[in-house]
Amino acid sequence: MDAVLSQYIDPYFLRIILIIGINIILALGLNLITGVTGQLSMGHAGFMSLGAYTSAILTMNYGVAFPTALLGGSLVAALFGFFIGLPTLRLQGDYLAMVTIGFAEIIRVFFLNFEPGGKAVGLSGIPQETTFLTVWGLVAVAVFLNARLLSSRTGRAFYAIREDEIAAESCGVNTTRLKVTAFVLGSFLGGLGGGLYAHYMFYIDPQVFNFTKSIELLNMVVLGGMGSIPGTILGAVLLTILPELLRVVAEYRLMFYGALLVILMIFRPNGLLGDVRIYDLKKRWGLGKNK
Amino acid sequence: MKMRVNRKTAILLCLVLALSLVATGCAAKKDASEVDKAADTNVIKLGFLGATTGEVACYGRPAEKGMKMAIDELNAQGGILGKKVEGIYEDNKGDNAEIANIAQKYVTRDKVVAMVGDPCTGLTKVAAKIAQTNKIVLFSGGATGTGVVDLGDYIFRNTLVDKNAVPAVVNWMVNKQGWKNVAIITSMNNGYSTALTPVFQEALTANKAKIIAEDTINDGETDFSAQITKLKKVKPDVLVFTGYYKEAALIMKEAQKQGLDLKMIGGDGLYGEDLMKLGGTAVEQKVMYYAGFTSDGASAETAKFIQDYKALYNEEPDMFSAQYYDAVMILAQAMESTKSTDPSVFKGYLATLKDYPGVSGKTTIGADREPIKNPVCLLTVKDGNFRSLMELIPVTVK
């Protein structure tokens, strides 16, 4: 399939479109935790690395089939998401952010000392199983399930927690359970993205999943729009394409990222498409047709 | 109310996005056709792999200069097979995803015949995979770690491979110098270091040296007081440090501070002007490393290269500039000899390269496609400069 596609589209573009897909999955996961539920997580790369390493080790050392390994990686990430979600019962905002950073750092240091993961050298020769169709198929599924979730009762409760936790609790929302749920689901997607990444790049090492990677993912959610699925997709697309376009001014790219965050927070704290739902877009397009 | 504003913006943005995507698509198509045209003309393209920004830029920048110089010289002599040589230089920032994108771009958009680089083993492996899949030659002028050329028959390198150099160095230090009590420090977040440590351990055991202390650090740390205090207790004859020059300088500085007389030996990761800048008197005649290149080397080719390089860039060339220079020249010779710019043809010449007299020493590509470089230069710091201490015969490990 990929070979057929590459006859029509330049493989370079194919590659970038595929990476956009992986980033969308990762960012959707983070969006659930940070954008929708308002629990600032700055260690999403940690979940990504768990998914990447677990699935890579499963396929390489144990000969597990790719889909099973992918699922295994996502489940391990989700398990850790559960453990990281637990402290949220006691911590809020900034403290939680620090815990997530700390968690991602500990995971990174763990993999630096992890013999089966090749330590700092990393793993290479991971079978290249991730194809264009797998990624975009999974993106479609993830977007669909995300949209269903967010328009459900649970989804609204997530938003309620973000807006005012105490008010939500007093309205009968089980904040404890839901916050942990958000973490589990978000980290599951993080692990999934990590597994796809590992089986596409064919090479991973612990430094890939560093603090900068977490911030890059956070940027996608924040830029696109906190709590919005179209926004998150937009953020992932923009922040994957922009670096390619900005390659000429590479030195200034990170500076631009930094400035972008500050400017966005001042002028559009909810991002470009803050809280816009797929439903809103559909309605708007529907109206357009009627005219 | 707020929602409505957002919706408008949303639609606008989606439109902009869709438009920009279409626009890039169109631009791409145009570019692609341009590339096709370019492929017909008489230009041979070589892609540079290396970081010119970021934390490993200190390896990539001189490498880029060496490659540019080689290409300019080739063009001044009329190019390869009468065709002009063009280098394409993208900065991969030492990032895995970045180098993968760049390698893919070189292959499909720029249509290079070969890629030169990367200085780092891990990054080279990422690009090598893409080069091999697309049947493009990758010639690394820096990756010294294991498992690089195993990736395929289009992958080559001309560096002093650690597993050939280390036994020679260890033999010298244990049997010639009598340094039998050895301490090893590894930098845990440095893939080069974690891969080099076992090579040293094996060679030390083979030479019956005693490893009396093993410790770890991380790249980016500055406080090594605890490690040095520990070393002070065991007083090793020599410290094997497998990491990079920056941490090496700071470890030596800390040893000096704590009054521990320490000698350090390591791989070409210790090479870097900053070793002397940061280490000062603490590294003087105390730090030694092995490499395939020394700027006070004797060969006529090397002397001329150094002179030209200095004239062009007003600085001393280093190992990476020399090895990238050689890599380009070897590729040129391969294309000239086989009268072909087809990677699948000229790779055959590379695989049988014998005693190529490069500016970074003599290179032979062995049967396992691993390079054998001669000699192994052991260098030390003298009067704030790297000076050749002695030349050793490399050991070929089968």
Added chain:
Amino acid sequence: MFWQQLLNGITLGSSYALIALGYTMVYGIVQLINFAHGEIYMFGAFAGLFLVTVVGLPIGWALLGAMAFCMLLGVVVERVAYRPLRGKSSRLSALISAIGVSIFLSTLMVIIAGTNPRNYPDIIKISNYQLGAVQFSSLQIIILIISAILMIGLELMVRRSRIGKAMRACSQDIEAAALMGINVNRVISFTFAVGSALAAAGGVMVAIYYNALWPYMGTMAGMKAFCAAVLGGIGSIPGAMVGGISLGIMEIMGVAYLSSSYKDAIAFAILILVLIIRPQGLLGQKIVKKV
């Protein structure tokens, strides 16, 4: 060896303490983790280097100059990136803005100075002393004395002076303080200025003592210092000192008697444990969640 390691730990810890003070002061007043604080520390180190090598000032004046420069930088950062957000947006936005500033500043320094590490010329004549089994240098003593002077000075200022009183008032209740006629903006600016000056002093001294400075030095140091501040009890000035020094000792002892591979993980593991078991830290006051 134990006593030598203890001294190593105290020296490392006092650098954490100086940075931690800035975090704790800012957090005490505006409840913001000033992520850019580590970068201000880095700028301080570079400003000092500039004054010593380019301008040719003696080191004492360069230290004061770097402190003055960072005071200004701290105030500017607060003005540009934090003040526009105050009161209007969530704390999440402010935190993200702080991350943006941090990325911006470190990349800016990369562009100005490059990524290669630098060091101060050998300006201070170092002599070593022996006391029993412990060896220490004149530099260590100077650093410990300067740190002590700065910390005691700060404590006196907060306890005794008028502006210190205003700072304490703001940290208790910023709105009530405003109602009492305290110029809150001025107090906040002042807090940033003092915190940044201390960070600059820390930066210059660390760069001299450990003989290296580079643009990314602030990120990890900043995070560790934040862990130290939390350990001591965020918002508490003596807590930051105690937290910084104990974190330094713990890290060094970890390397000395356990394994150095996990050094970076130690600080974060302590952070997570402290936050879960005793969120108010060693010397902090328990904060009751208010509606």
